[in-house]
Amino acid sequence: MAWDPTQGQEQPGNGEQGQPSNGGPEPDPGKSTPQNPYEGQGQPPSGADPHSGYGSPQNPYGAPPQNPYGTPPPPQNPYATPPPQNPNAAPPQYGTPPYQQGGYGYGYAPPQQAPRSIGQAIQELPNQYIRVLTKPSAQTFAEEMGKADWAMVWVQLLAIALIGTILGFIRAAIGLAASSFSSSSGFNPNAILALSVGGSTFSFISIPVSFFILVGIQYLLAKAFQGQGRFLTQGYTTLLYQTPIYIISFIIGLIPIFGGLIGAVLYIYSIVLNVFAIMAVHRLSGGKATAVVLIPIVVLFLLLFLCIIAVVALFFAAYKSTTP
Numbered sequence: 503m504a505w506d507p508t509q510g511q512e513q514p515g516n517g518e519q520g521q522p523s524n525g526g527p528e529p530d531p532g533k534s535t536p537q538n539p540y541e542g543q544g545q546p547p548s549g550a551d552p553h554s555g556y557g558s559p560q561n562p563y564g565a566p567p568q569n570p571y572g573t574p575p576p577p578q579n580p581y582a583t584p585p586p587q588n589p590n591a592a593p594p595q596y597g598t599p600p601y602q603q604g605g606y607g608y609g610y611a612p613p614q615q616a617p618r619s620i621g622q623a624i625q626e627l628p629n630q631y632i633r634v635l636t637k638p639s640a641q642t643f644a645e646e647m648g649k650a651d652w653a654m655v656w657v658q659l660l661a662i663a664l665i666g667t668i669l670g671f672i673r674a675a676i677g678l679a680a681s682s683f684s685s686s687s688g689f690n691p692n693a694i695l696a697l698s699v700g701g702s703t704f705s706f707i708s709i710p711v712s713f714f715i716l717v718g719i720q721y722l723l724a725k726a727f728q729g730q731g732r733f734l735t736q737g738y739t740t741l742l743y744q745t746p747i748y749i750i751s752f753i754i755g756l757i758p759i760f761g762g763l764i765g766a767v768l769y770i771y772s773i774v775l776n777v778f779a780i781m782a783v784h785r786l787s788g789g790k791a792t793a794v795v796l797i798p799i800v801v802l803f804l805l806l807f808l809c810i811i812a813v814v815a816l817f818f819a820a821y822k823s824t825t826p
Contacts, residue, residue: 623654631746638775643739643782650738658741659713662748663705669752670705676756713737713744716798720780723794729784736783743775773799 618626630649634642717737724731747768754761754768773795780791 630742634742640778640781643779647735650735655737658745659710663709665749666752667705719798720794724784727790731783739779747772
């Protein structure tokens, strides 16, 4: 009897293809295969290609941002020849902002002047005098600040002393014509010589001393108001208006009465120019610069007034003591 390989096994019938044998557990016909809980909610069904039907994945943040500055320029050669500069253009300013008219703070950076000889600087002085006297403003003085030089300060001081001495000699000579210094035979040359020598010696000493005292007091007051200028610059700009005004006052002073009135007007005008000079040199407002200029004048007048009162009181006391 031949051995049957299918002996002991049941053949599947109709509808039982692929079903387990009777020895295995049979599936419950009332239960279905478990479904994917996320199916139908934007997820692919089980066993399906996750990218089928969905196309390429989208970037949830949209397109990448574009460069707002465009393509950067190629690097420059630091050793290349610089482009030609305009020789007439204003020099670049560093640190301090340019001068501004009005408002607080006159931050003008004076242009640097090329070195000048004394002869050239003296030739430029008349034009500087005219510009300062006819265009009174802080801007005008600020434009002259870069030319400050100690040599020109002393040249102008000596010029004031010399011209003042010569004009004083002329005034004295005119006065001698009707004074007791003259004799019946004419002028007394010894008296004229004594006046001229004494006046020259006093002018050459008193003018520089008084100038540096006044400028020094104003300089200290400007520093107290947070001024930023230099003593040399302040002295130089002060002489730019004092020198022509003093010379004009000396000349007009030869005219009786009229010369005194014009001299008073010129003195007031010099105060105004002094305020503009302090504004430009120390970068102060108009109010602070005015205080710097007027405080020494007010103090001087108060001291003079007190001295007059003291002298009058002494004379009055002496008169009372001698009167029975």
